[in-house]
Amino acid sequence: xxxxxxxxxxxxxxxxxxxxxxxxxxxxxxxxxxxxxxxxxxxxxxxxxxxxxxxxxxxxxxxxxxxxxxxxxxxxxxxxxxxxxxxxxxxxxxxxxxxxxxxxxxxxxxxxxxx
Ligand SMILES: *[C@@H]1O[C@H](CO)[C@@H](O)[C@H](O)[C@H]1NC(C)=O
Ligand SMILES: *[C@@H]1O[C@H](CO)[C@@H](O)[C@H](O)[C@H]1NC(C)=O
Numbered sequence: 001x002x003x004x005x006x007x008x009x010x011x012x013x014x015x016x017x018x019x020x021x022x023x024x025x026x027x028x029x030x031x032x033x034x035x036x037x038x039x040x041x042x043x044x045x046x047x048x049x050x051x052x053x054x055x056x057x058x059x060x061x062x063x064x065x066x067x068x069x070x071x072x073x074x075x076x077x078x079x080x081x082x083x084x085x086x087x088x089x090x091x092x093x094x095x096x097x098x099x100x101x102x103x104x105x106x107x108x109x110x111x112x113x114x115x
Pocket of ligand 1: 028029
Protein backbone atom coordinates (compact mmCIF):
# COMPACT_ATOMS: atom_id res chain seq x y z
CA UNK A 1 0.00 0.00 0.00
CA UNK A 2 1.31 3.42 -0.95
CA UNK A 3 0.22 6.43 1.04
CA UNK A 4 1.53 9.86 0.28
CA UNK A 5 3.06 11.61 3.25
CA UNK A 6 1.04 14.74 2.50
CA UNK A 7 -2.21 12.79 2.81
CA UNK A 8 -1.18 11.31 6.12
CA UNK A 9 -0.16 14.71 7.48
CA UNK A 10 -3.39 16.32 6.29
CA UNK A 11 -5.51 13.57 7.79
CA UNK A 12 -3.72 13.90 11.10
CA UNK A 13 -3.96 17.69 11.11
CA UNK A 14 -7.66 17.74 10.40
CA UNK A 15 -8.39 15.69 13.48
CA UNK A 16 -6.24 17.84 15.78
CA UNK A 17 -5.69 18.17 19.42
CA UNK A 18 -7.17 15.44 21.57
CA UNK A 19 -4.72 12.85 20.24
CA UNK A 20 -1.96 14.83 21.87
CA UNK A 21 -3.01 14.22 25.45
CA UNK A 22 -1.79 11.51 27.74
CA UNK A 23 -3.04 11.04 31.27
CA UNK A 24 -0.45 10.70 34.03
CA UNK A 25 -2.86 10.65 36.99
CA UNK A 26 -4.79 8.70 38.19
CA UNK A 27 -2.50 5.70 38.03
CA UNK A 28 -3.76 2.27 37.06
CA UNK A 29 -6.02 0.81 39.75
CA UNK A 30 -5.78 3.85 42.01
CA UNK A 31 -8.58 3.70 44.58
CA UNK A 32 -10.40 6.75 45.86
CA UNK A 33 -13.35 7.21 48.17
CA UNK A 34 -16.43 9.38 47.93
CA UNK A 35 -15.49 12.78 49.39
CA UNK A 36 -11.84 12.52 48.25
CA UNK A 37 -10.17 15.17 46.14
CA UNK A 38 -8.40 13.78 43.09
CA UNK A 39 -5.80 15.69 41.13
CA UNK A 40 -6.25 14.51 37.55
CA UNK A 41 -3.20 15.27 35.40
CA UNK A 42 -2.22 14.88 31.78
CA UNK A 43 0.46 15.91 29.30
CA UNK A 44 -0.48 18.18 26.45
CA UNK A 45 2.11 17.41 23.78
CA UNK A 46 0.56 19.60 21.18
CA UNK A 47 0.27 22.95 22.93
CA UNK A 48 -2.81 24.06 21.00
CA UNK A 49 -5.64 25.43 23.05
CA UNK A 50 -8.73 23.46 22.21
CA UNK A 51 -12.00 23.26 23.99
CA UNK A 52 -12.69 19.80 25.27
CA UNK A 53 -14.59 18.00 27.95
CA UNK A 54 -13.27 15.77 30.68
CA UNK A 55 -15.56 12.77 30.99
CA UNK A 56 -15.84 9.84 33.29
CA UNK A 57 -16.44 6.60 31.47
CA UNK A 58 -17.64 3.27 32.82
CA UNK A 59 -17.53 -0.28 31.52
CA UNK A 60 -14.85 -1.24 29.03
CA UNK A 61 -12.28 1.34 28.07
CA UNK A 62 -12.89 0.67 24.39
CA UNK A 63 -13.42 2.60 21.19
CA UNK A 64 -17.14 2.69 21.89
CA UNK A 65 -16.76 3.65 25.53
CA UNK A 66 -19.68 4.43 27.77
CA UNK A 67 -19.85 8.08 28.88
CA UNK A 68 -20.98 8.38 32.49
CA UNK A 69 -20.64 12.05 33.43
CA UNK A 70 -18.86 15.24 32.33
CA UNK A 71 -16.76 16.44 35.21
CA UNK A 72 -15.35 19.54 33.52
CA UNK A 73 -15.53 21.57 30.35
CA UNK A 74 -11.98 22.72 29.61
CA UNK A 75 -11.27 25.94 27.74
CA UNK A 76 -8.40 28.33 27.09
CA UNK A 77 -5.90 28.57 28.61
CA UNK A 78 -6.03 24.81 28.34
CA UNK A 79 -5.02 23.26 31.68
CA UNK A 80 -2.95 20.12 32.27
CA UNK A 81 -4.69 19.18 35.47
CA UNK A 82 -8.07 19.31 37.07
CA UNK A 83 -8.92 18.86 40.72
CA UNK A 84 -12.03 16.79 41.09
CA UNK A 85 -13.93 16.44 44.33
CA UNK A 86 -15.71 13.12 44.34
CA UNK A 87 -19.27 13.71 45.56
CA UNK A 88 -20.09 12.03 48.88
CA UNK A 89 -22.78 9.81 47.37
CA UNK A 90 -20.81 8.92 44.23
CA UNK A 91 -21.44 5.49 42.76
CA UNK A 92 -18.72 3.01 43.77
CA UNK A 93 -17.40 1.31 40.67
CA UNK A 94 -14.55 1.27 38.17
CA UNK A 95 -14.03 4.39 36.04
CA UNK A 96 -11.62 5.90 33.56
CA UNK A 97 -11.28 9.45 32.27
CA UNK A 98 -11.62 10.61 28.70
CA UNK A 99 -10.69 13.95 27.17
CA UNK A 100 -12.83 14.48 24.12
CA UNK A 101 -13.61 17.28 21.75
CA UNK A 102 -15.79 15.07 19.56
CA UNK A 103 -12.96 13.95 17.28
CA UNK A 104 -12.25 10.23 16.86
CA UNK A 105 -9.17 10.56 19.08
CA UNK A 106 -10.31 10.29 22.65
CA UNK A 107 -7.40 9.66 24.98
CA UNK A 108 -8.33 7.70 28.06
CA UNK A 109 -6.76 7.32 31.46
CA UNK A 110 -6.10 3.99 33.10
CA UNK A 111 -8.89 2.41 35.08
CA UNK A 112 -9.31 3.60 38.64
CA UNK A 113 -11.81 2.82 41.36
CA UNK A 114 -14.18 4.70 43.57
CA UNK A 115 -14.69 2.31 46.45
C1 LIG B 1 -5.66 -3.85 38.16
O1 LIG B 1 -6.89 -4.39 38.60
C2 LIG B 1 -7.36 -5.45 37.77
C3 LIG B 1 -8.77 -5.83 38.22
O2 LIG B 1 -8.91 -5.73 39.61
C4 LIG B 1 -6.37 -6.60 37.84
O3 LIG B 1 -6.80 -7.67 37.04
C5 LIG B 1 -5.01 -6.11 37.35
O4 LIG B 1 -4.06 -7.13 37.50
C6 LIG B 1 -4.57 -4.89 38.15
N1 LIG B 1 -3.33 -4.39 37.53
C7 LIG B 1 -2.34 -3.84 38.22
C8 LIG B 1 -1.14 -3.43 37.43
O5 LIG B 1 -2.41 -3.65 39.43
C1 LIG C 1 -20.36 21.11 30.11
O1 LIG C 1 -21.02 21.58 28.96
C2 LIG C 1 -22.21 20.84 28.66
C3 LIG C 1 -22.72 21.31 27.31
O2 LIG C 1 -22.80 22.69 27.27
C4 LIG C 1 -23.19 21.04 29.80
O3 LIG C 1 -24.38 20.32 29.54
C5 LIG C 1 -22.58 20.54 31.09
O4 LIG C 1 -23.42 20.79 32.19
C6 LIG C 1 -21.24 21.18 31.36
N1 LIG C 1 -20.65 20.48 32.46
C7 LIG C 1 -19.87 21.06 33.38
C8 LIG C 1 -19.34 20.18 34.46
O5 LIG C 1 -19.58 22.24 33.34
